Structures are given as C-alpha cells and as structure tokens.
Amino acid sequence: MIRVSGLRKTYGDFAAVVGSSFEVETGEIFGVVGPNGAGKTTTLKMLAGLIEPTAGSAEVAGFDAAEPAMRHRLGFLPEESPLYEDMTPASYLTFFADLYDVPRSVAKDRIAETLDRLDLEYRDRRIGDMSKGMKRKVAIARSLINDPDVLIYDEPASGLDPLTTNSVLEFTRELRADEKTVVFSAHNLYHVESVCDRIIIMNEGQIIARGTVEEIREEYGETTYHVFSDTGLPQTEPTSDGRHRAIVDAMDEVEGLQDAAEAAGGSVVDIRTNEPSLEALFLDLTGRQMAGPRTAAATAGNGESSVEESVEESVEESVEPEEPQ
Amino acid sequence: MSVGTRFRRIWRIARWEVSLGSTSLDRQTLFAAVALLVLAGGIAGAGLVVGTEGLAPNQDIYRIGVDENSPYYDVVERHAALAPREPDREKLETGDLDLIVSPPTSGSGTVSLTLGGQRGDGPVDAGGVSPSTVSVAYAPTEKGTAALTAFRSAVQGYNDRLMAVEPNETAAYPVNVALRYRSQSTSLQSSRFADDNGTATGGDGSSGGESADGTTDSSGTTGDTGEQSIDDGQQDDRSSVGDGSGSTDQREDPELGDKDDSLLSGLLGGSSSQGSPAEISPPFPFGSLILAFVFLVPMNFIIQAYGGTILNERVNRRGELLLVAPIERLDIVAGKTLPYLLAAIVAISGISYGVGGGVLAVAAVLPIALAFLASTFVGAMFARSFKELTFVTVTVSVFLTTYVFIPAIFTNVTPIALISPLTLVVMSLQGEAVGLGGYVFATAPFYLGSAILFLLGIGVYREEDMFTQKPVPLKFLDAIDARLRGPKSVAVASALKIPFVFIGELLAIAALYVLPIEITVPLILVVIAAIEEVAKSIHIYAGIESDRFDRSTKTALLLGSLSGLGFFVGEKFTVIAQVVSLQDLILGQTALMPSGVTPSTGVALFFAPLVLHTVTAAISALGAKRNFRWYLVAMVVATAVHAAYNFQVVSAYV
Numbered sequence: 001m002i003r004v005s006g007l008r009k010t011y012g013d014f015a016a017v018v019g020s021s022f023e024v025e026t027g028e029i030f031g032v033v034g035p036n037g038a039g040k041t042t043t044l045k046m047l048a049g050l051i052e053p054t055a056g057s058a059e060v061a062g063f064d065a066a067e068p069a070m071r072h073r074l075g076f077l078p079e080e081s082p083l084y085e086d087m088t089p090a091s092y093l094t095f096f097a098d099l100y101d102v103p104r105s106v107a108k109d110r111i112a113e114t115l116d117r118l119d120l121e122y123r124d125r126r127i128g129d130m131s132k133g134m135k136r137k138v139a140i141a142r143s144l145i146n147d148p149d150v151l152i153y154d155e156p157a158s159g160l161d162p163l164t165t166n167s168v169l170e171f172t173r174e175l176r177a178d179e180k181t182v183v184f185s186a187h188n189l190y191h192v193e194s195v196c197d198r199i200i201i202m203n204e205g206q207i208i209a210r211g212t213v214e215e216i217r218e219e220y221g222e223t224t225y226h227v228f229s230d231t232g233l234p235q236t237e238p239t240s241d242g243r244h245r246a247i248v249d250a251m252d253e254v255e256g257l258q259d260a261a262e263a264a265g266g267s268v269v270d271i272r273t274n275e276p277s278l279e280a281l282f283l284d285l286t287g288r289q290m291a292g293p294r295t296a297a298a299t300a301g302n303g304e305s306s307v308e309e310s311v312e313e314s315v316e317e318s319v320e321p322e323e324p325q
Numbered sequence: 326m327s328v329g330t331r332f333r334r335i336w337r338i339a340r341w342e343v344s345l346g347s348t349s350l351d352r353q354t355l356f357a358a359v360a361l362l363v364l365a366g367g368i369a370g371a372g373l374v375v376g377t378e379g380l381a382p383n384q385d386i387y388r389i390g391v392d393e394n395s396p397y398y399d400v401v402e403r404h405a406a407l408a409p410r411e412p413d414r415e416k417l418e419t420g421d422l423d424l425i426v427s428p429p430t431s432g433s434g435t436v437s438l439t440l441g442g443q444r445g446d447g448p449v450d451a452g453g454v455s456p457s458t459v460s461v462a463y464a465p466t467e468k469g470t471a472a473l474t475a476f477r478s479a480v481q482g483y484n485d486r487l488m489a490v491e492p493n494e495t496a497a498y499p500v501n502v503a504l505r506y507r508s509q510s511t512s513l514q515s516s517r518f519a520d521d522n523g524t525a526t527g528g529d530g531s532s533g534g535e536s537a538d539g540t541t542d543s544s545g546t547t548g549d550t551g552e553q554s555i556d557d558g559q560q561d562d563r564s565s566v567g568d569g570s571g572s573t574d575q576r577e578d579p580e581l582g583d584k585d586d587s588l589l590s591g592l593l594g595g596s597s598s599q600g601s602p603a604e605i606s607p608p609f610p611f612g613s614l615i616l617a618f619v620f621l622v623p624m625n626f627i628i629q630a631y632g633g634t635i636l637n638e639r640v641n642r643r644g645e646l647l648l649v650a651p652i653e654r655l656d657i658v659a660g661k662t663l664p665y666l667l668a669a670i671v672a673i674s675g676i677s678y679g680v681g682g683g684v685l686a687v688a689a690v691l692p693i694a695l696a697f698l699a700s701t702f703v704g705a706m707f708a709r710s711f712k713e714l715t716f717v718t719v720t721v722s723v724f725l726t727t728y729v730f731i732p733a734i735f736t737n738v739t740p741i742a743l744i745s746p747l748t749l750v751v752m753s754l755q756g757e758a759v760g761l762g763g764y765v766f767a768t769a770p771f772y773l774g775s776a777i778l779f780l781l782g783i784g785v786y787r788e789e790d791m792f793t794q795k796p797v798p799l800k801f802l803d804a805i806d807a808r809l810r811g812p813k814s815v816a817v818a819s820a821l822k823i824p825f826v827f828i829g830e831l832l833a834i835a836a837l838y839v840l841p842i843e844i845t846v847p848l849i850l851v852v853i854a855a856i857e858e859v860a861k862s863i864h865i866y867a868g869i870e871s872d873r874f875d876r877s878t879k880t881a882l883l884l885g886s887l888s889g890l891g892f893f894v895g896e897k898f899t900v901i902a903q904v905v906s907l908q909d910l911i912l913g914q915t916a917l918m919p920s921g922v923t924p925s926t927g928v929a930l931f932f933a934p935l936v937l938h939t940v941t942a943a944i945s946a947l948g949a950k951r952n953f954r955w956y957l958v959a960m961v962v963a964t965a966v967h968a969a970y971n972f973q974v975v976s977a978y979v
Contacts (some may be wrong), residue, residue: 074649
C-alpha cells in the first residue's frame with residue numbers, strides 16, 4: 001500500500017530525512033518512532049504530499065504522493081490539528097466531505113457513524129467550546145470523512161488524558177479490522193508497542209532499526225537470564241533472601257549453572273528472563289545526546305525557525321493541565 | 326479534472342469562507358456591523374433620494390409656524406432646516422415653535438421680510454412676482470434667533486431662485502457684469518469663490534488681467550456699477566464657484582453644470598449655495614475626485630478582512646488541512662479570494678451607480694481592487710504576525726491610494742495622469758471618451774501586476790513556506806525562488822517584472838514631475854536605472870541564495886545575460902505608452918522611448934538596451950554570487966553604468 005524508496009529531504013545544508021526506504025502492507029499499522037527532530041513528521045508529510053522530497057519517491061495507494069488524486073485515498077491527521085472553532089463538528093466535517101466529493105447523504109451517515117464510534121458527545125456545540133480530547137476526536141473523524149485506504153496519524157494521542165488516549169488507541173486498533181493501512185507516529189513508546197504491527201526507529205533523519213517489536217528486540221536488545229540457586233557458586237552472588245543469583249545472557253550458561261548447582265549438592269530454584277523494553281532499546285539505539293548538535297547545526301545553518309518548532313517548544317516548556325479523568 | 330469540478334470546488338471554498346467570516350463574528354458584533362451598514366446605506370440612499378437638497382445634519386431643526394396658504398409656506402417646506410407647523414402663537418411661548426410667520430405687525434421680537442425681492446428697505450418687484458411682506462415673530466432664545474437667520478436665508482435663496490428663472494433678465498438683474506477672460510502662462514486652473522452675498526473674491530491679479538473685488542447684487546442697489554473686468558472670476562451668488570478655463574462656467578456650459586449637479590447632489594448635496602455643509606458644491610474636478618476616492622474606501626475594509634483570513638490559515642496551521650485535501654493550491658486561493666473580490670465588485674458597482682459612473686468606472690476600478698487584494702495576499706503570505714500584516718495592509722493601502730489618486734488630480738493637465746485607472750473614472754464622469762488604448766495603458770499594469778503577485782503568493786502557499794517564520798524580505802526571496810526552475814526561468818522572471826518596473830517608473834515620473842525639469846530629468850534617469858537593475862537581478866540573487874544555482878562566475882554571467890535578454894524583450898512592451906501619446910511629454914521620452922532619431926540610429930538604439938541590460942545584469946549577478954553585501958555593491962555599479970547610458974541617450978537624442 002505504501003512504498004518509500006530513497007526518500008530524502010534537505011533544507012540547505014540540513015538533512016531532515018536521509019534516504020529512507022520502507023514498505024507498508026495493506027491493513028498494517030506501521031509505527032514511526034524517534035526522538036524530536038529525527039525526521040518522523042517530515043517523512044509523514046512527504047507521504048501525505050505536503051512536502052516535496054528532495055530526492056527519492058513515495059508511493060501511496062498506487063499514486064505518487066505528489067499527485068492530488070492520491071489525496072482521495074488518504075486521511076491525514078497532523079500533530080497539531082487546529083480546527084475552525086466557530087463551527088460545529090457537523091458543519092466542519094460536512095465541508096471537508098464536500099471537498100472530497102463525498103455525496104451529502106453518504107457524508108451525513110458517515111459523520112454520524114464515525115462520531116458514534118469515537119463516542120463524541122455534544123455534537124451541536126461549537127468546536128471552540130470543546131475539550132482537547134473532543135477536538136482530537138473531531139480531527140480524527142475528519143481524517144476518515146473520505147473513507148480513505150491509508151491513514152497517516154502524527155502523534156494522534158499527543159497531549160490527551162489517559163482515558164481519551166486509550167479511546168484513540170482502541171479506535172486505531174479497530175481501523176485494522178476495517179482493512180485500513182495506518183502509519184502512526186508517537187513519542188510514547190508504549191502506545192507504539194501496543195498498537196503497531198511493525199515499526200521503524202528513526203534518528204537524525206535515518207532509519208536505524210525496523211521490524212516488529214520482537215524482531216527489533218531480538219536484533220538489538222540483550223535478553224538476560226537471572227538464575228537463582230539455593231547454594232553458592234563461584235558465578236553467583238548472595239541475595240537478601242538467602243538465595244544466590246547469577247546473571248547470564250545465554251541459555252548454555254543457564255544449563256551450565258544448573259549442572260554446577262547439582263554438583264554442589266544444590267539446585268537452581270528460579271530462572272527469570274529479563275527482556276529489554278522498547279524504551280530501553282530506543283534509548284540504546286538513538287542515544288540521548290544525538291539530537292543536540294544536529295538541531296544546533298540547523299539553527300546555525302539558516303538562522304530560521306519554523307512555526308512548528310515554536311509550537312513544539314512551547315508545548316514542551318509549558319505543560320498544559322490535563323483534563324480531569 | 327474538469328473545469329466544472331474545479332469551479333465547484335472553488336465555489337465551495339468561497340462559500341465556506343463566507344460562512345467562516347459570518348460565524349467568527351458573535352451575534353452582537355454582526356448585528357452592530359449590519360446596523361452600521363444599514364445606517365451608512367440609509368444615509369447614502371437618503372442623499373440620493375433627497376437629491377438637490379442634499380444631506381443636512383440640521384434637517385427640520387427649526388419649527389416654523391406658517392399658514393398653508395401663505396406664500397412663505399413653500400419657502401419653509403423647501404428648506405432643509407425648516408419644518409412647517411400650524412401657526413399658533415401660544416406654542417411660540419411654550420417653546421413648541423421657534424418662529425411664526427404672520428401678516429405684517431409691529432412689536433418687539435418681530436422683523437419684516439418680503440418675498441419677491443427682499444433687498445433694500447422696500448419691496449422690489451422681481452420679475453412679476455408679487456411682493457408679500459410678513460412679520461416674523463421668533464422665540465427670545467438662541468434657537469429662535471438662529472431660526473430667524475435660517476428663515477431669512479431661506480427667503481433670500483427662494484427669491485434668488487425666483488429671479489433666476491425670470492425670463493426678463495433686465496428686471497431680475499439690473500446690473501450687468503461682463504466677464505473677459507485672459508489667457509494664462511500655465512494650464513493650471515484656478516478658482517474663485519464667492520460668498521452668499523455675492524462678494525467675489527479676486528485672486529492674484531498678476532497672473533493675468535486686472536484683479537477686482539466686485540460686490541454685485543441681484544437687485545443692483547449696492548455694489549459697483551458699470552462694466553468691470555474680473556479675471557477668470559466669479560459672477561453672482563447663484564453659482565458658488567467658477568473656473569478659470571472659461572469653459573466650465575456653469576451658466577455658460579449648462580451640460581457640465583447639470584452633470585456637476587447630478588454628480589454632487591447624491592453624496593455631497595444639491596447645487597444650492599446656501600445652508601448646511603451638505604449643500605456645498607466643490608469645483609470640478611475636485612468633486613469628481615472626492616467621488617472617485619469613495620471607490621477606494623471600501624477596499625481598505627475588504628483587505629483587512631482578506632488579509633486576516635489568509636494569515637489565520639498560516640498562524641494556526643489550519644491551511645495544512647486544505648493543502649492535504651484533493652484540491653489545487655490555485656483553487657484554494659481562488660476560493661478564499663472570490664468572496665472578497667465579489668464584495669469589492671458589489672461595492673464598486675454600487676458606488677458607480679450612485680455617482681453615475683457607469684460600466685467604465687467599474688471596469689477602471691476593478692483592476693485597482695485586484696491590486697489591493699493581490700498585494701494584501703502576498704503581504705499576508707509574508708507576514709509573521711497580525712502586527713506585521715497591519716503594517717503590510719497600511720503600506721499597500723497608502724501606496725496604491727497614492728499611485729491611483731494623485732495622478733488623477735492632473736486629469737486635465739498632463740497625460741501622465743493616465744497611469745492611474747482613477748483618471749478613467751474622472752474622465753468618464755466628465756463625459757470624455759476613453760479609448761481602448763487608454764484603458765489598456767491605465768489598467769494593464771494593474772492586471773498584470775496583480776496576476777504576478779498572486780502567482781508569487783501561490784508559489785509559497787505550501788506547507789514548507791506557509792508555516793515557516795522568516796523575515797518578510799527572506800519570504801519575498803523564497804516566493805521569487807519558488808517560481809524559478811532552470812536558467813531560462815530567469816529570463817522569464819525578468820520579463821514578468823516589467824509591469825512593476827512600469828508602475829515604479831511611472832510613479833517616479835509622477836512624483837518628480839513637480840520639480841524643475843533640470844532636476845527632474847537627471848534624477849529620474851538614475852531612479853529608473855536603479856529600478857530596472859533591481860528588477861533584473863533580485864531573482865538571480867534569490868536563486869543563488871537558495872542554492873538553486875551554483876556560485877560560479879560562469880553561471881553568474883549566464884544568468885545575467887538571460888536576465889538582460891528577458892528584460893529587453895519585456896521592456897519592448899512599453900511601446901504601448903506611445904499609443905496614448907505619453908511620449909509627447911519630455912519625461913515620457915526620457916523614460917520610455919526617445920524619438921526623433923534616424924532609422925539606423927533607431928535600430929542601434931533599439932538593440933543597444935539589449936547590450937546594456939545583459940552587461941549590467943551580469944555585473945549584479947557577479948555580486949550576487951558572493952553575498953548580499955557584494956550584491957549591493959554590484960547593484961550600485963550596475964545602476965551607475967545604466968544611468969550613464971541613459972544620460973548619453975537623453976543628451977544625444979532627446
């Protein structure tokens with residue numbers, strides 16, 4: 001459904017995305033993970049045809065991403081999704097249905113059905129009077145108004161309270177059942193892990209890991225085994241509960257410990273597998289120090305900042321109060 | 326995509342834009358706005374309905390007790406400030422009446438007036454109108470006294486009108502004043518004003534003829550007698566203003582007099598020389614210019630709303646959702662612009678109908694409206710905040726208003742005035758014919774300029790530029806760069822700048838026109854050179870700065886040559902100036918096309934600019950390939966070379 005090949009975007013000397021290539025299958029929920037400035041949003045916007053790639057190609061639903069016809073098959077939810085606050089959800093969604101050439105009768109039913117699924121209340125209220133979570137639901141409903149095959153969601157649960165976040169994530173999972181292809185980016189790795197079939201991890205504009213979470217864990221993570229015995233061995237250390245523990249990273253070593261314990265007249269009483277979390281993998285792969293120099297280089301390179309960056313900064317610096325749960 | 330589908334989408338966005346505009350206002354604000362519009366429309370409508378009486382802020386302010394059968398009833402009823410009431414003396418005492426008109430009596434608080442010839446001590450038979458003397462009793466208050474003054478003025482005006490229609494002029498005007506006009510050294514017009522008593526204020530007599538202050542009187546009982554010479558003067562108290570040309574005297578040119586009445590009666594009041602400010606009739610062409618200025622007023626409001634809606638899409642990133650919809654950028658901009666363009670057309674048409682401007686006035690002002698919208702659109706695409714947008718819209722308004730308004734003042738003075746479409750409006754109001762060439766000359770720069778500005782703005786109507794905060798100059802460079810592709814596009818960009826060069830140069834001519842010719846010509850040659858060098862090189866600088874073109878000397882020379890070539894081709898379109906005889910003016914020759922040369926020299930002169938433009942553009946490009954500072958230095962050098970060429974051509978052939 002989506003084919004990306006050698007996608008590259010540069011702004012002067014600054015490379016936002018460097019030669020990304022990946023494919024997304026129909027009905028798949030595909031996660032794009034990375035720290036701030038990794039190139040996630042730029043990649044998603046190139047897929048949506050909003051940003052023209054410097055090089056490479058992006059094909060969505062059989063169309064080049066730059067073709068307007070592709071947009072009939074696409075639903076896009078930007079990270080910041082400002083709405084027309086003086087309108088009601090119905091009038092807002094009806095306008096976009098018109099733009100997508102959705103017949104009025106179809107649009108009416110679709111709007112009602114989608115808002116029902118999203119459990120949106122107070123539909124006659126001005127959007128400006130709605131809570132942040134309700135606004136996000138209206139924005140999600142807008143992304144579905146043309147019944148698209150491909151959905152690109154940039155941080156769909158960003159800034160929402162846990163209840164609304166779960167609702168949005170659950171809705172995203174339901175889209176898989178509708179055979180929708182979803183490309184999904186998020187900072188919260190738990191969200192990605194719980195929703196996505198496959199992910200890519202980006203850093204400094206490059207894809208540094210790809211696959212299912214399990215595959216990435218296997219490839220990049222280190223599974224360790226905590227072996228507890230009731231007798232002391234050279235490889236073990238005593239624990240506070242009177243047992244002895246050894247940490248090894250291979251099953252052969254576990255078996256060796258079992259044999260050694262039995263030889264010493266004891267036995268292995270417990271074996272625990274310790275798998276790294278996606279967050280640990282992410283931190284390990286990307287490194288916290290990487291984002292700094294690149295952003296500074298970008299700032300020094302062209303001396304400009306974007307509205308988007310300003311918004312991100314303001315969001316980070318000023319923590320908005322969460323809605324009551 | 327079919328044209329129909331495209332138009333439907335544009336229409337949807339336009340309708341949405343209207344609904345957004347209406348829903349973004351709360352009901353109270355909307356009600357207040359509608360009320361204000363109704364009020365303004367009502368006043369204008371009343372002005373049109375009232376006609377010759379005009380709009381009077383003191384409408385019916387004085388209550389006059391007068392019998393319906395009294396000949397003074399008509400006087401009171403016709404005067405804007407007077408309202409006829411039943412003549413009840415008790416009401417005068419209670420304050421319900423300000424003045425009572427009754428048969429002659431004597432006593433304190435009364436005065437006698439005579440209808441049918443009020444001047445002097447006794448009644449005068451004015452052309453067969455039977456004198457009718459009455460006593461007037463007025464309330465012993467300030468308002469009563471003011472009512473008496475107004476009533477006296479009304480009677481005087483009534484009598485004047487009676488005598489004006491009197492077929493026996495000797496009876497009406499025993500004093501004969503002959504006017505003799507003398508030619509003046511300049512074509513500038515002058516005016517003389519007269520007060521209500523017929524006192525003609527002579528001007529500076531040195532400019533031609535004798536100067537004489539003459540007090541004339543319709544009854545002939547006061548004032549000088551005998552024949553007087555009043556240079557380009559004013560004659561009597563019926564006509565408030567005269568004109569030095571002699572052809573605009575209202576009595577001598579009834580057609581113009583009628584036209585003037587029709588023009589001014591609607592919005593400025595009637596032709597009466599007395600009463601409220603609404604009844605003042607300014608001299609032509611100022612009256613028409615005031616009306617022409619009315620065309621520009623609504624545009625200032627429209628661009629505020631238009632600029633706001635465009636900037637809102639950017640600041641709040643709302644435009645992103647439209648950009649991701651299956652619709653072209655051009656259609657989005659067209660849809661968002663359409664309501665404001667239609668509003669401008671409606672306003673222009675309404676004003677045109679009100680002043681009797683006709684289709685030509687609408688066709689002349691339409692490109693101005695487009696220029697307002699196009700400039701505002703580009704400004705809103707460049708501005709980073711509403712504060713910057715306000716600066717942009719004010720600048721746009723001041724510049725365009727100056728450009729279109731000031732030249733129109735010189736409608737009857739110099740053909741340069743035709744650079745402004747408003748001149749077409751004035752000419753239309755004057756009843757002068759406007760040819761197609763004149764229309765094209767005045768409006769083509771506006772149409773082309775507007776189209777290019779819209780294209781520039783649409784070039785940056787995309788995610789990568791819309792939501793990026795950069796200083797306006799950098800945005801401007803981005804917008805130019807967005808329209809560049811390869812080196813050939815540099816030539817096209819130079820050619821497309823011709824309308825702006827044309828506007829800039831003509832504006833410079835108009836602005837410097839007032840200076841002595843020995844200063845104007847050299848100055849304008851330098852200014853024109855600078856304008857053209859900027860136009861030829863700014864897009865080269867933009868392209869190099871965005872890394873679209875490399876910084877090699879070879880590339881700079883290539884780009885400079887192509888830019889010079891493109892500019893040369895575009896410049897030849899200025900030949901249109903000859904259609905309207907602008908070349909008759911020495912400044913026009915200087916700026917546009919030297920004349921009076923031999924064919925061979927003409928050919929050389931025809932192609933010499935090609936060499937000039939390529940050389941100077943290459944100089945600028947060589948500077949641009951290094952950095953902005955070097956670009957400025959190179960620009961100065963290129964301008965100096967260009968100006969030297971201009972001096973050479975002008976001194977040799979003009």
